[in-house]
Each structure stands twice: as C-alpha cells, then as structure tokens.
Amino acid sequence: MLSAFKAVAFRPVIHGNNKVVSAVAMRMMASTAAVTKVPFVGEKPPTREERIEQWDYVNSIFYGPERDTKNFPILKQPDRAESVRLGVFPARWFDLLYPKTGVSGPYVFLGGFALWMMSKEIMVIDHYFWEFPSFWIMIYILCKHPKIGPQARKYLEDKMKFEEFKYFTRPINRWKDAANAEIAKNERLIEETETSKHMYLAKKEGIQLQLEAAYRQRLQNAFQEVKKRLDFEVEKVSLKRKYEQEHMVNWIVSSVTKSITPQQEKESIKSCIDSLKRLSAKAAAV
Amino acid sequence: MTYQPGRYPKDYNPKVHGPYYPHRFYGKPDTPFSEVKIADLGSWFSRRSLSPSSIWAAIHRGYYRWASKNLHTKVPGFAPYGQIIMLTSTYFFFLLYSERKYHRHCKYH
Numbered sequence: 001m002l003s004a005f006k007a008v009a010f011r012p013v014i015h016g017n018n019k020v021v022s023a024v025a026m027r028m029m030a031s032t033a034a035v036t037k038v039p040f041v042g043e044k045p046p047t048r049e050e051r052i053e054q055w056d057y058v059n060s061i062f063y064g065p066e067r068d069t070k071n072f073p074i075l076k077q078p079d080r081a082e083s084v085r086l087g088v089f090p091a092r093w094f095d096l097l098y099p100k101t102g103v104s105g106p107y108v109f110l111g112g113f114a115l116w117m118m119s120k121e122i123m124v125i126d127h128y129f130w131e132f133p134s135f136w137i138m139i140y141i142l143c144k145h146p147k148i149g150p151q152a153r154k155y156l157e158d159k160m161k162f163e164e165f166k167y168f169t170r171p172i173n174r175w176k177d178a179a180n181a182e183i184a185k186n187e188r189l190i191e192e193t194e195t196s197k198h199m200y201l202a203k204k205e206g207i208q209l210q211l212e213a214a215y216r217q218r219l220q221n222a223f224q225e226v227k228k229r230l231d232f233e234v235e236k237v238s239l240k241r242k243y244e245q246e247h248m249v250n251w252i253v254s255s256v257t258k259s260i261t262p263q264q265e266k267e268s269i270k271s272c273i274d275s276l277k278r279l280s281a282k283a284a285a286v
Numbered sequence: 287m288t289y290q291p292g293r294y295p296k297d298y299n300p301k302v303h304g305p306y307y308p309h310r311f312y313g314k315p316d317t318p319f320s321e322v323k324i325a326d327l328g329s330w331f332s333r334r335s336l337s338p339s340s341i342w343a344a345i346h347r348g349y350y351r352w353a354s355k356n357l358h359t360k361v362p363g364f365a366p367y368g369q370i371i372m373l374t375s376t377y378f379f380f381l382l383y384s385e386r387k388y389h390r391h392c393k394y395h
Contacts (some may be wrong), residue, residue, distance in 0.1 A: 088368040159361035
C-alpha cells in the first residue's frame, strides 16, 4: 500500500521528476501491455509498522517545515450547508442586494423578473410550465407538513449521524480502546518485570540460605565423621592396651602360679602359721 | 506541460500546500475578478490561460467550491439538491426554448 502511495500518487509532485511519469505514460501509450505492476490497495493488509511508517511519511510531506498554513489553511467539513432564502437561493446573494434595494428588494426582483418573462412570453404558459410550480408547491407542502418534513429531516439526520458513528467514531474508538488495552497490558508487563527483580533477589537469598545450610550440614557431617574415626582410633588403642594389660596380668599371674613349687608352698604356709603365732603371742602380751 | 487527466495540477506541491483540496487554486495568485478595474480587464484576461484543460480545471474548481460548502457537509439538508433541480430546470428551459416559443399566445408584446 505504502509502496503504491509512494510510487504513484506523489512521486511526480514531490520529487519534481515529471520526466519519469511522462516516460511511463509514453511507454504505456506506446505498448498496450501494462509496463509497471501497481499493487492494489486491498491486495494485502498493511502491517502495523507499515501503517506507522506511512503515517509518518504522509505527515512529513503534508505538515513538514515547508508547509504554508497561512495561505493554504486546513479546512474543516462544515456541519450544515450555507443558509438559503426561498429554499434554494444563497443568502449571500440577497445580502449583496440589501444595501441597494432594502429587505424586500431581492424578492421583488425575483417576482418582477418572472413577471417580465411571462409578460414578454419568454416563459410561455404551456403544458410544460405547470411542472415547475407544481413541483415546488409539492416540495413546499412536504417541507412544511407538521409530520412529514420534521420526520424526514430527523430520519436523514439520524442516518447521517449513524453513518458518521459507524465509519468514523466507532472505528476510532475501537482503535483507541485496543491501544489503551495494549498500553495497560504493557504497563502490567513492566510492573511484572520490576517485581521479577525482587523475586530474583528473594530467590537468590533463599538459594544462598540453602547453600549455607548445606555447607553447615556438610561441615557437621565432616566433623561427625572425623570424630567417629578418632573415637574409633581411641577405642581401638584403649582396647588394645586393656587387652595387652589383661594378657600381661594373666600371663604374669599364671607364670607366677606355675613357678610356685609344693616345697615353696609348704614353706610359705609354715611361715604364715609362724607369723600368725607371733601375732597371737603379741596379742596375748598386750 | 501537456494535459494530464487524473493527475494533480502541475503547481500543486504537497510539501507547501498540504492535503489536496479540489476547490483550491494552486497556481500563481492574481487579482480576484471582483477587484479588477475595468481599465485592467484586458491585461487581466491576457494573463488567463484559455486552454481546454484550464477551462475544465476552472469548472472543476467551481463545482467543488460549491460542493464543499453545500453538498459535502455533514447534514446538507434540501438546499443543495434544490439548487441542482433549479439548475436542471433552467438548463431544460434553454434546451426546449425553441420548441416552446411556438406556444406563444400573442404576436406582439
């Protein structure tokens, strides 16, 4: 669409190279076959980017720095037609005659002109003549009828308003609503991306806490394992020592008991009895 | 420049004139006809282009000058249509004048 706009509509007037256009026209005139293929407007719906580009392009041409709005102002579509007298005659013409002839002058002029034409039979009263007054009388009656005139006016005005609503207001409002919805959606997205920063930080902290906990858990595990092994070593050493001691004691005792002869046993019992006797003598002496 | 049907006027430059209005004259501005002195009428007419394309363009501009104010309004009402009907009956008055002359009632007026 944009390419068609650029290629055909404005190229000669913007770029000033009428040669191109005339050359194309000459070629088109020379050969019946079309020289250039111009894409139709409705061939492919323009994308949003194309629309924006087109809008900017057209704005840059129509409302650029060279625009002369003083001599060529921007016009607005008027709401109503120019005011008229007698249904059809512009009020401007009547206003032109007012200073010369007064208020009734234009009417007198019209009536006098018609009378003059009839009097000179320039306007002949024939069977065609009555078409004119009968038509305008019917129009007058329809317009001034208490029901038909206002109803027709209302119907037409409503129709016009509806057309304007249908083809201008409603589409524009729909575009605006769609744009506003998109803006709201994007704002929501922006908010969400902002909260995602906090979410990221919170998650990062949580993960750091988890890492810390895991680290401490591992430290504890290592400590426990080392302690277990050390305890095992201590236990082992102490058990070995105990066992050795017991063994030594048993061995010494058994070897001592083995080394005692019956003679020695007898002597020892004898010495014991002797000592007992000595002790009893001592006790008796006391 | 030869006449180019379907093209914008040669003097129209969208960078200066903005969107195209068919009722606007984009050529070199001259004194309006209503302000021309009778002594200057000859020179004023000598400056006018009388080629068929210029005359057609003038008619075109005139129609759109009327239509943009009357017919192409939001609520045109009956007046522009009435003006069209009035012009049509005037046209047919002149068209049928030679026939209707024969229905005159009086010889001397």
